[in-house]
Amino acid sequence: xxxxxxxxxxxxxxxxxxxxxxxxxxxxxxxxxxxxxxxxxxxxxxxxxxxxxxxxxxxxxxxxxxxxxxxxxxxxxxxxxxxxxxxxxxxxxxxxxxxxxxxxxxxxxxxxxxxxxxxxxxxxxxxxxxxxxxxxxxxxxxxxxxxxxxxxxxxxxxxxxxxxxxxxxxxxxxxxxxxxxxxxxxxxxxxxxxxxxxxxxxxxxxxxxxxxxxxxxxxxxxxxxxxxxxxxxxxxxxxxxxxxxxxxxxxxxxxxxxxxxxxxxxxxxxxxxxxxxxxxxxxxxxxxxxxxxxxxxxxxxxxxxxxxxxxxxxxxxxxxxxxxxxxxxxxxxxxxxxxxxxxxxxxxxxxxxxxxxxxxxxxxxxxxxxxxxxxxxxxxxxxxxxxxxxxxxxxxxxxxxxxxxxxxxxxxxxxxxxxxxxxxxxxxxxxxxxxxxxxxxxxxxxxxxxxxxxxxxxxxxxxxxxxxxxxxxxxxx
Numbered sequence: 001x002x003x004x005x006x007x008x009x010x011x012x013x014x015x016x017x018x019x020x021x022x023x024x025x026x027x028x029x030x031x032x033x034x035x036x037x038x039x040x041x042x043x044x045x046x047x048x049x050x051x052x053x054x055x056x057x058x059x060x061x062x063x064x065x066x067x068x069x070x071x072x073x074x075x076x077x078x079x080x081x082x083x084x085x086x087x088x089x090x091x092x093x094x095x096x097x098x099x100x101x102x103x104x105x106x107x108x109x110x111x112x113x114x115x116x117x118x119x120x121x122x123x124x125x126x127x128x129x130x131x132x133x134x135x136x137x138x139x140x141x142x143x144x145x146x147x148x149x150x151x152x153x154x155x156x157x158x159x160x161x162x163x164x165x166x167x168x169x170x171x172x173x174x175x176x177x178x179x180x181x182x183x184x185x186x187x188x189x190x191x192x193x194x195x196x197x198x199x200x201x202x203x204x205x206x207x208x209x210x211x212x213x214x215x216x217x218x219x220x221x222x223x224x225x226x227x228x229x230x231x232x233x234x235x236x237x238x239x240x241x242x243x244x245x246x247x248x249x250x251x252x253x254x255x256x257x258x259x260x261x262x263x264x265x266x267x268x269x270x271x272x273x274x275x276x277x278x279x280x281x282x283x284x285x286x287x288x289x290x291x292x293x294x295x296x297x298x299x300x301x302x303x304x305x306x307x308x309x310x311x312x313x314x315x316x317x318x319x320x321x322x323x324x325x326x327x328x329x330x331x332x333x334x335x336x337x338x339x340x341x342x343x344x345x346x347x348x349x350x351x352x353x354x355x356x357x358x359x360x361x362x363x364x365x366x367x368x369x370x371x372x373x374x375x376x377x378x379x380x381x382x383x384x385x386x387x388x389x390x391x392x393x394x395x396x397x398x399x400x401x402x403x404x405x406x407x408x409x410x411x412x413x414x415x416x417x418x419x420x421x422x423x424x425x426x427x428x429x430x431x432x433x434x435x436x437x438x439x440x441x442x443x444x445x446x447x448x449x450x451x452x453x454x455x456x457x458x459x460x461x462x463x464x465x466x467x468x469x470x471x472x473x474x475x476x477x
Contacts, residue, residue: 150175173264230265237328330432340372
């Protein structure tokens with residue numbers, strides 16, 4: 001409706017967003033009828049609605065007729081603008097489509113080709129690395145295969161029978177060290193777990209698995225067995241270095257060779273000991289193979305001494321010889337401790353690298369650690385001879401207790417020779433708690449490093465041993 005033109009139609013009601021036709025019709029019916037009338041007169045409200053509709057229609061027609069030209073002009077302008085926008089949009093879309101096609105042709109396809117090339121290059125690099133690792137593994141295996149005859153005696157100058165000689169040649173321990181180094185190199189390659197590390201993926205190569213199962217593992221077992229055998233047979237007390245001339249020279253030469261074999265065996269078992277995957281610091285490393293072999297040596301010496309003394313304390317004719325043997329075993333243990341105290345922990349290629357902070361914090365303790373300290377810690381002692389005598393005494397006391405409890409000739413012999421046995425056992429302890437003459441000069445500098453000098457008194461150990469073999473609190477039968 002034009003501005004200022006009067007109208008009885010309430011356009012605001014019809015234009016209200018909340019307008020409801022049902023409510024509007026109901027209000028017309030109520031306004032034109034009495035609510036109490038039973039028949040309702042619907043003609044009047046219907047006529048009004050029809051009149052209003054006719055009026056609105058007439059008004060719309062009038063407005064449309066008066067504004068036809070502006071409406072058409074506006075519609076034409078809108079259509080022209082829309083056409084122009086559409087044309088420009090089509091041109092832009094075409095330009096974008098052409099640009100995308102050019103991008104796809106010049107970049108995307110080239111990128112796909114480049115990506116394929118990258119994947120192929122990565123696979124080629126991985127193949128080349130694996131091939132180099134296989135070649136390295138085969139080289140080390142050939143090297144190990146060539147070192148085995150030197151150990152088994154089938155090499156130059158060997159017997160050729162392939163047997164494990166109980167008396168290895170002077171160069172055997174050097175060959176064992178070289179073989180152990182080769183085995184550690186192979187183990188380092190097999191232990192690679194991260195992509196990019198040398199040896200990663202070797203377990204997928206059949207020839208490598210064959211080499212590992214048929215060459216490396218048997219060779220490692222043989223090298224470990226030889227090293228453990230060298231520790232088991234270690235002895236310094238039987239080497240005579242007294243006298244003059246060629247006899248003394250031969251004795252010192254034997255002592256040097258025995259020490260060299262022990263150092264070689266200890267080094268081999270140290271580097272062949274498995275390294276835990278979660279090891280945080282090299283100072284936390286415990287060489288299991290080495291500690292097991294050394295503890296086995298200690299236990300064997302204690303057990304053999306116990307069995308021999310158990311027989312000798314009731315058999316006077318063999319007592320002196322047995323005590324000399326026991327003293328010699330303790331001297332060997334003393335020599336073992338002295339040598340281990342002078343051996344620094346060798347470099348282990350499989351141990352994690354020491355960081356700058358760790359080396360600063362632990363500097364002196366980690367650099368100056370020797371191989372007797374882990375054994376002391378494993379046995380919970382500060383002296384191997386003291387551990388030998390105390391362990392022997394604790395077990396021997398039970399044997400003596402059994403002898404006295406059973407009674408008979410053995411018990412009477414033990415009681416009758418009590419005083420003599422005390423003197424002999426005490427002298428045995430004091431004699432056994434000294435370094436053998438074959439090693440005394442070479443290891444005299446040990447001093448305060450290990451606390452195993454001859455200046456220590458062994459009266460407590462002697463008293464413990466004497467008390468273990470002269471128990472008289474059990475009555476004779």
